[in-house]
Amino acid sequence: MAYVATRGGERAIEQSERLFREEMGGFDRNRVNEVKQSLPYLIDRVMGEASLYDEDLAALALAQTGGELYEAVLLLRAWRTTQPRLQVATPIEQDTLFTHRRISAAFKDIPGGQVLGPTLDYAHRILATDVLQGETYAPEPVEPAAEPSPAYQPSVSAWQAENDLLDPPADDATKGNEIPDLTREPLLFPSKRAHTLQSLARAETGGVLALGYAAMRGYGQAHPTVNELRLAEAEIAVTHPDGRQFSAGRVKVSQAEVVDKKGEKLGIGYGATFGWNEVKCIAAATLDLNSPGAEKGSATEEEFFLYHTEGVESSGFCIHFKLPHYVTFQSSLDAIRDAKAKKAAKHTQPSSSEAVGQTKSEPAE
């Protein structure tokens, strides 16, 4: 691919950005607050794909870009590079998650039971058009139980391992700066498992779903059953300068395990992300489940799905095609002209000097 430097158009460029922003209108802190409060699942999706957790920043990015998701995520990814890293928190363990939703499609009687939490899974999908006629949409209030649900729930996969249904995970004492980090290291293949899961955690939701769905429809080796799905809040366990550990707050996280029979046991795949985004986690876990032994170039092969679900890179590559490619396109036209000339020469068998003379010139690029 070749590029050519172009000049001119500065005024057009400036005015085009003004046109975009003027049509969207101004915004202030109130707009940011409204976005944050009214669109929590969109905020979660943006935070997950940006790999940066802060609702205010995510709402600001959405307000500033008019909801253009790729631009919003790019803004946040760019902003995070300007910030110092204060610490690496202690890894979150599943049994420390403050759990809002926990379900299993594999077993009805999982240890701790199943709580649906907030979901539209069983809702009628009816557009509330009355709102457009001036009505106010007022949801029915929840009727709280007399006793609270347990904040922390045991692991389904640990229970399965105890019952010899799957192999228990290996011990991993890696912590702090020893944990592989894609933001500071290149993604190389075969990928480290920590890189694979980090990449899926920050991947573009639609991309992960598309490839995960391909595996679910049969273009993979394993059909997923959701072993456990959780929407929860996780503690950010940090260290005081004097060595004391404490929770510096909570963030929303989602995680999913999917399983499939594999010989005499179950194979298991895993996916997790910032925010509550269960579609992404189930699709990511499906790709993880399917990736061992996947055919090169297939949707479930890790190099394929990791490269093609990285939203900032893929959207950036896609939109770069609209930028001037005058030299490469001119080269293609030259090749077409040459082919036409050769074909004409073959049919008419004119002298070489006549063939050159018949070639039409193109307008200036």
Added chain:
Amino acid sequence: MDDALGTLARADAAKLKSFAETLIPDLGEIEVLQSRSGLVMLPIRDTAGGVAFHLGEVLMSEAHIRKGDAQGYGMRRGHDLEASMAMALIDLALTSNVRTDDCAAFCDAEAAALAQADEDVLRRVEATRVNMETF
């Protein structure tokens, strides 16, 4: 895990700042070592392979102060340098035995409020528990 620090990190920001301000005259001269916002990388354990991997970074505010040999530290979610400094002031007061009863009372009150909020959430979650029937 230190419960008092955990409570201060999630305490109501306005109450935290208001209470910490009352400690300043009693603490006397303090040295501010750090007051900034930045990112904390948050890893999670994969339950399939057992590997710790990074979910991403969280915006945090941090304050680190010192008075003699005692140090105070605050870290809270989001960009609010006043709140992280207020947390550090209360931590410094506790470690240097300044108005410890008042600080402990503040922590207890905030811990109770946070526990109540958690219970309210979990009672709503419990309302969605599925009691499966086999037939």
